[in-house]
Amino acid sequence: MAWEFRKLAPGENVAVETQRDPFAAPKWAPPVWHMPEGLVLLVNAVRVLVRTVVFLVRNIVPVSAASALAWSGYAYGWTVPVLVLALVGVGLGVWAAVDRPSFVRWIARPVRSWWRMAFVYRRHWQPVLVTAGLTKTHHGREYLPSLVRVRCSPTSDRVLVRMLKGQAPDAWERVAVNLAHGFGATLVRVRDGDRPGRVWLEFVRTDALAEPIPALPVPDASEVDLSGLMIGRCEDGSPWRLRLLGTHVLIAGATGAGKGSVIWSTIRALLPLMLSGLVEVWAIDPKRMELSFGRVLFERYGRYSSDPSGGMVKLLETAAEDMNERAERFAGLTRSFTPSAEFPFRVIVVDELAFLTAYCPERDLRKRAESALAVLTSQGRSVGYCVIGAQQDARKEVNNLRNLFPDRIALRLDEDEQVDMVLGDGARDRGALADQISSVPQIGAGVGFVRLETSPDPVRVRAAYVSDADIRQMVALALPDLDVEGAA
Numbered sequence: 291m292a293w294e295f296r297k298l299a300p301g302e303n304v305a306v307e308t309q310r311d312p313f314a315a316p317k318w319a320p321p322v323w324h325m326p327e328g329l330v331l332l333v334n335a336v337r338v339l340v341r342t343v344v345f346l347v348r349n350i351v352p353v354s355a356a357s358a359l360a361w362s363g364y365a366y367g368w369t370v371p372v373l374v375l376a377l378v379g380v381g382l383g384v385w386a387a388v389d390r391p392s393f394v395r396w397i398a399r400p401v402r403s404w405w406r407m408a409f410v411y412r413r414h415w416q417p418v419l420v421t422a423g424l425t426k427t428h429h430g431r432e433y434l435p436s437l438v439r440v441r442c443s444p445t446s447d448r449v450l451v452r453m454l455k456g457q458a459p460d461a462w463e464r465v466a467v468n469l470a471h472g473f474g475a476t477l478v479r480v481r482d483g484d485r486p487g488r489v490w491l492e493f494v495r496t497d498a499l500a501e502p503i504p505a506l507p508v509p510d511a512s513e514v515d516l517s518g519l520m521i522g523r524c525e526d527g528s529p530w531r532l533r534l535l536g537t538h539v540l541i542a543g544a545t546g547a548g549k550g551s552v553i554w555s556t557i558r559a560l561l562p563l564m565l566s567g568l569v570e571v572w573a574i575d576p577k578r579m580e581l582s583f584g585r586v587l588f589e590r591y592g593r594y595s596s597d598p599s600g601g602m603v604k605l606l607e608t609a610a611e612d613m614n615e616r617a618e619r620f621a622g623l624t625r626s627f628t629p630s631a632e633f634p635f636r637v638i639v640v641d642e643l644a645f646l647t648a649y650c651p652e653r654d655l656r657k658r659a660e661s662a663l664a665v666l667t668s669q670g671r672s673v674g675y676c677v678i679g680a681q682q683d684a685r686k687e688v689n690n691l692r693n694l695f696p697d698r699i700a701l702r703l704d705e706d707e708q709v710d711m712v713l714g715d716g717a718r719d720r721g722a723l724a725d726q727i728s729s730v731p732q733i734g735a736g737v738g739f740v741r742l743e744t745s746p747d748p749v750r751v752r753a754a755y756v757s758d759a760d761i762r763q764m765v766a767l768a769l770p771d772l773d774v775e776g777a778a
Contacts, residue, residue: 399442407440410473411449418472422465426454438488443526445498447475449491450483459489463719469493479721481747492721498527499737499752505760506555508767511562516569516635521555522736522753530740530751532556533697534637534676535627537743538667540692541680542712543701546729548736549680550580552699553639554756556678557584560637561764564591568629570636572609574602576645583761587768592636602646603655606662609638609675613666616673627674635674638666643679643689660691667694684708696743699751702727702734713741713748722748 346353359371386393415437419425426433436452453462462469463480470478475493483489503523518531532539534556543549563569564587571592575581578596581588588594595605616633629635640646646659666677681689684703692698692712700712706725709718718724722741728734736753765772 403440403442403447406442406447407437411440411447412437414473418469421472422468424454424457424461424465445494445496446526447493447495449493451489451491453487453489455487460719462489462491466721477721477723479747481720494525498525499523499750500733502732502735503752503754505558505756506754508558508561508764511566514559514563516563516629519556519559521552521559522751525750530753532559533742534560534678535635535674536671537697538671538677538695539679540695540698540712541678541701542682542684542699542703542708543680543738544682544704546731546735547701547703547727548731548734548738548753548755549641549701551736551753551755552701552738553580553641553678553680554584554761555754556637557639558756558760558764561768563629563635565768567591567631568634570634572605572636572638574605574638574640574646576602576640576642580641581639583758584765586772587765590769598645598650600655603659603662606638606646606659606666609636610662610665612636613670613673613675617669620673625672627672629674633674635676638675638677640677640679643681643691644683647689647691648683663691664694667691684711697740699738699740700724700748701736701738702729709739713739714746716746717741717748720747721750 359374362374363371382393382397385397416425416434419434420432424435433454435454435457438450438452440450441448451462453459459480459482466478466480469491470476470493473493475495476497477494479492479494481490481492506520506522509520515531516535517533519534520529521532522530524530532552541549541552557571560569560571564571569591571588573581573584573588573592573594575585575594575596576598581594582596585594593605595601620627627633627635640663643663647656647663650656650659663677663679666675670677677695679689679695683689685708698713700709700717700722701724703709703712703724706718709722709724710716712724713722717739722739724739727737736755738751738753739748740751741748
């Protein structure tokens, strides 16, 4: 449609649509103001100047170094900057050889982060976001979310993004697959940012959990921290530390998912405090297979029961009674628990919760077991009791006490809806793809997602594999006078 400008009065330029019909009523439009060319050039010059200053401030170190080298080359010849670069290279090499962790922290990772931000994310930012539908166009102008910062780890990148006004993290979660393919990552997760209007995008480049992790060394007693037992590895390569003090842990996973790896890695990390009398492990073993390898260990430094006719339920009720007695003694004296020889920290390990709460043929035993578990999980945290429960079936009718377990671990599950049943609503949308974990033991056994009480974001982890030989070695360490092979 053609337009023309008509001047109605001094200073009034009005754009109107050109009409072929001379008798048609005119269509009026807002006034069009013409900006002087000098003012346009001045505004653009200011914008360029501001952007240049911002660039120099953000890149003050490399710009200063490049300027100094250029000036020295101009003033003294090219041999000076070449010699300086050689000395810097030798110094960096010596630093990397002497103290590699600090070199990686202060040099390698920042440089790699800058490189990937410039040549991976910023380079492909606009086309990938347009294709994924994360941009908006209004009156011919394209609005694009801003790339704020990139942080690299050995296996993944964390990208901080400033979203568009009115945009929510859900919009990014829905196109996580598009972002992964667009930037060449195997997986993308969306995390809350450091302030409203920002999100972190976790681009997983390589799988640090693809290979089985051998059993971790038995730590010294002074290194054992009940608020963070090292039992495996996180996806970013950092140690996986499981908290037991002041919480309860639920482990859910299909057959062969690696629940035993989590349980035995935890017991292995607790072993030094068990030997010193500060920790007791009460093992309840309905399957009579997984925990039976350490039966003599539990009977010496705790208790053990695999009696389906009532012994396991009686052990739970005894634990609940002892917990109530301890609570009465602590009432009005202390609000925090510290393990001691008189009041050790007690870990109640139940290898199959569903047998006690749903599958047990005797109705009375099921009710008693559920009542004892409810008492322990609702009141035991503050007085030094921790329940570690493992189950295969994630349905609510099988275990309606799962909300009493603050910390939950989802290993390989059979169905996608089971992920939210274990970890809570929205966990799968946040990246907890427990239903997609490989069923091949060498690849997927012990791999899972952890959701802690303090954070809604699931973390991908893998527990170390504790073999039968490792368990026998633990028993031999705890009971040196026992014939381990004969006891096994």
